[in-house]
Amino acid sequence: MERRLTARGKERRQQLMDFAAARFAANGYHPTSVAEIVQGIGVGKGVFYWYFDSKEELFREILKEAHTSMRRAQRVSYGEEPDPVRRIELGIRASLRWLDEHRHMLPLFQFAATEEQFAPAMRRGQEVAVADVVRHIKDGIVDGTIRDVDPEVLANGVLGVTNQLSRMYLRERRSNIDEIADAAVAFCLDGLRGP
Amino acid sequence: MERRLTARGKERRQQLMDFAAARFAANGYHPTSVAEIVQGIGVGKGVFYWYFDSKEELFREILKEAHTSMRRAQRVSYGEEPDPVRRIELGIRASLRWLDEHRHMLPLFQFAATEEQFAPAMRRGQEVAVADVVRHIKDGIVDGTIRDVDPEVLANGVLGVTNQLSRMYLRERRSNIDEIADAAVAFCLDGLRGP
DNA sequence: AGCCTTCTTGACCGCGTGGTCAAGTGTTGT
DNA sequence: ACAACACTTGACCACGCGGTCAAGAAGGCT
Numbered sequence: 001m002e003r004r005l006t007a008r009g010k011e012r013r014q015q016l017m018d019f020a021a022a023r024f025a026a027n028g029y030h031p032t033s034v035a036e037i038v039q040g041i042g043v044g045k046g047v048f049y050w051y052f053d054s055k056e057e058l059f060r061e062i063l064k065e066a067h068t069s070m071r072r073a074q075r076v077s078y079g080e081e082p083d084p085v086r087r088i089e090l091g092i093r094a095s096l097r098w099l100d101e102h103r104h105m106l107p108l109f110q111f112a113a114t115e116e117q118f119a120p121a122m123r124r125g126q127e128v129a130v131a132d133v134v135r136h137i138k139d140g141i142v143d144g145t146i147r148d149v150d151p152e153v154l155a156n157g158v159l160g161v162t163n164q165l166s167r168m169y170l171r172e173r174r175s176n177i178d179e180i181a182d183a184a185v186a187f188c189l190d191g192l193r194g195p
Numbered sequence: 196m197e198r199r200l201t202a203r204g205k206e207r208r209q210q211l212m213d214f215a216a217a218r219f220a221a222n223g224y225h226p227t228s229v230a231e232i233v234q235g236i237g238v239g240k241g242v243f244y245w246y247f248d249s250k251e252e253l254f255r256e257i258l259k260e261a262h263t264s265m266r267r268a269q270r271v272s273y274g275e276e277p278d279p280v281r282r283i284e285l286g287i288r289a290s291l292r293w294l295d296e297h298r299h300m301l302p303l304f305q306f307a308a309t310e311e312q313f314a315p316a317m318r319r320g321q322e323v324a325v326a327d328v329v330r331h332i333k334d335g336i337v338d339g340t341i342r343d344v345d346p347e348v349l350a351n352g353v354l355g356v357t358n359q360l361s362r363m364y365l366r367e368r369r370s371n372i373d374e375i376a377d378a379a380v381a382f383c384l385d386g387l388r389g390p
Numbered sequence: 391a392g393c394c395t396t397c398t399t400g401a402c403c404g405c406g407t408g409g410t411c412a413a414g415t416g417t418t419g420t
Numbered sequence: 421a422c423a424a425c426a427c428t429t430g431a432c433c434a435c436g437c438g439g440t441c442a443a444g445a446a447g448g449c450t
Contacts, residue, residue: 006417006426028310030225034408044429046411055408085387111309114302115223123366137387147389149378156363157356157382164355165348171318183344187352191386192280192332194342201396201447229438239399244439246397391450398445407436415428420421 001053013051015041021062025104029059029111056117063112066105067125073098074132084139085146085189091133092162092188093181099166100177106170130155158188196248208246210236216257220299224254224306251312258307261300262320268293269327279334280341280384286328287357287383288376294361295372301365325350353383 005013019041023032034055038045052058077094078087099106112118133155140146146154161184169180189195200208214236218227229250233243247253272289273282294301307313328350335341341349356379364375384390 046428049409050427107309110305114306146387149381153360153378154382154387156359160355160359161352164351164358168351183348186344187349187386189386189388191382191384192341192349193384193390241398250438
């Protein structure tokens with residue numbers, strides 16, 4: 001869109017994105033109409049199209065913001081940590097904590113991955129995450145703490161565990177997120193059989 | 196729906212389900228219209244509503260059929276195998292093989308999990324799969340081959356790895372499915388660090 | 391042959407959708 | 421005071437959607 005926004009404008013924009021994200025998460029992207037979104041925050045339809053070109057752009061912006069935010073959280077979490085295994089652990093914990101704080105984003109991510117129009121963006125985000133873990137795994141292989149297997153496969157394993165456990169946790173919420181993180185880390189490092 | 200169908204009728208029904216599944220997988224559920232489906236197989240719209248009450252029922256039937264088929268494949272795969280760890284391994288291999296043979300179903304499953312109306316069915320299917328792995332894990336804990344950690348968490352880890360690696364494989368298809376299965380099994384059993 | 395059932399047709403319906411726009415209201419800088 | 425700009429309104433539009441139905445064709449019994 002590209003528009004000069006005042007502070008008030010930026011707030012409205014954010015309000016639209018937040019409300020829409022919540023509705024998308026609860027009802028699905030397609031079933032949630034633009035009319036529903038603007039009614040939900042009590043403004044006219046024109047407001048929506050003042051801030052966004054289309055419903056599709058809105059959704060893309062939501063995804064972009066989420067990706068950026070999650071990635072920042074991960075980066076911060078393993079700061080200058082030298083041990084690659086520990087870096088992986090910190091990454092897992094950061095992801096789970098972020099997802100816990102942004103619960104509604106998980107179904108949105110899942111949906112976005114299934115639609116042709118959003119899949120490329122999701123794929124790119126995923127690739128960045130994989131590349132990150134791959135880097136740590138390669139370091140770990142070099143210093144002998146991780147066994148020498150295709151790092152990309154291992155990285156996908158780590159992401160798969162994290163993803164699945166976060167979904168399980170968000171569904172059942174029987175334990176707190178740190179316990180889940182402990183389990184995820186243990187599973188990724190030593191599998192079912194343990195050390 | 197419940198209707199007495201001749202052999203010809205059953206074929207038409209299956210044809211509709213197969214074509215619709217392919218379109219849903221490629222285009223998404225909502226963006227694929229009933230008109231598009233009937234045009235795709237060259238029949239009038241009435242045919243669709245002769246075999247199904249609604250687009251939603253069609254999709255539900257597709258999911259049901261897929262679940263049944265996948266579950267049968269898993270059951271067959273570990274037949275009478277006594278070793279629980281080996282049963283888990285065979286389950287993983289069966290799932291990956293099934294997903295390889297029914298590639299288009301993965302995006303459908305993912306989508307179904309995000310829509311309120313289909314999520315319960317998906318959750319039930321998932322629970323069955325989890326329960327299955329949990330059973331094997333409990334057996335493994337009893338005979339000491341698997342460490343004593345919440346079996347449900349471990350089971351979700353296994354499913355997460357399988358899921359993610361199958362998605363990676365379907366996207367990139369760099370190696371054959373059996374190699375992916377080897378990697379998945381190794382990761383689940385011994386994690387990043389290895390035995 | 392006749393008849394009942396299964397199957398097929400496609401025009402049609404009401405509705406809600408994403409998106410537009412001419413007109414108007416606040417707000418801010420000069 | 422005035423102009424320039426940021427924002428808001430909501431009726432309106434064309435369109436395509438899921439779903440219906442009266443009419444008929446095709447099969448398969450007896």
